[in-house]
Amino acid sequence: MAEWLAQPPITAVMTVPVTARELTAAKALRQAIWDAAHAQAAHRPLPAEAIETINRSAAAAPLVPELAADGTTAGWAPPVRATQALSTLAREMIELLSGPLSGRIRECASDNCPLVFVDTSRPGARRWCAMERCGNRHKLHGASVSEA
């Protein structure tokens, strides 16, 4: 979940080439998700334009889940179109923003990181988008400061 907020994996599942129109819609949705997530993290009201864009994307038919032949794994039934991927993404965002985890959307505590993430840890005290990235950098930085 934290991963797609930062970088929606839309193109990863596509089997049909993306049209220019879909690309425009994808950029708009990505911006809307970004704006909405930041507003939520800062406890500001969500921008009306972002809500409209997310709702518009969600109105299209979403991706169709498909059980693989082995019966234990699942994928998306082809053809996978960008419009469907955007709809699924928008629906996940609606669920997130209106669900119990909406209060867990946070801005990364690192000064030079613009990402937002969903804190799904049990204590809910996560501060960085990714420990390997910003958490460790912060630790290294803190160590060098305390030594100086």
Ligand SMILES: [Zn+2]
């Ligand atoms: Zn970060």
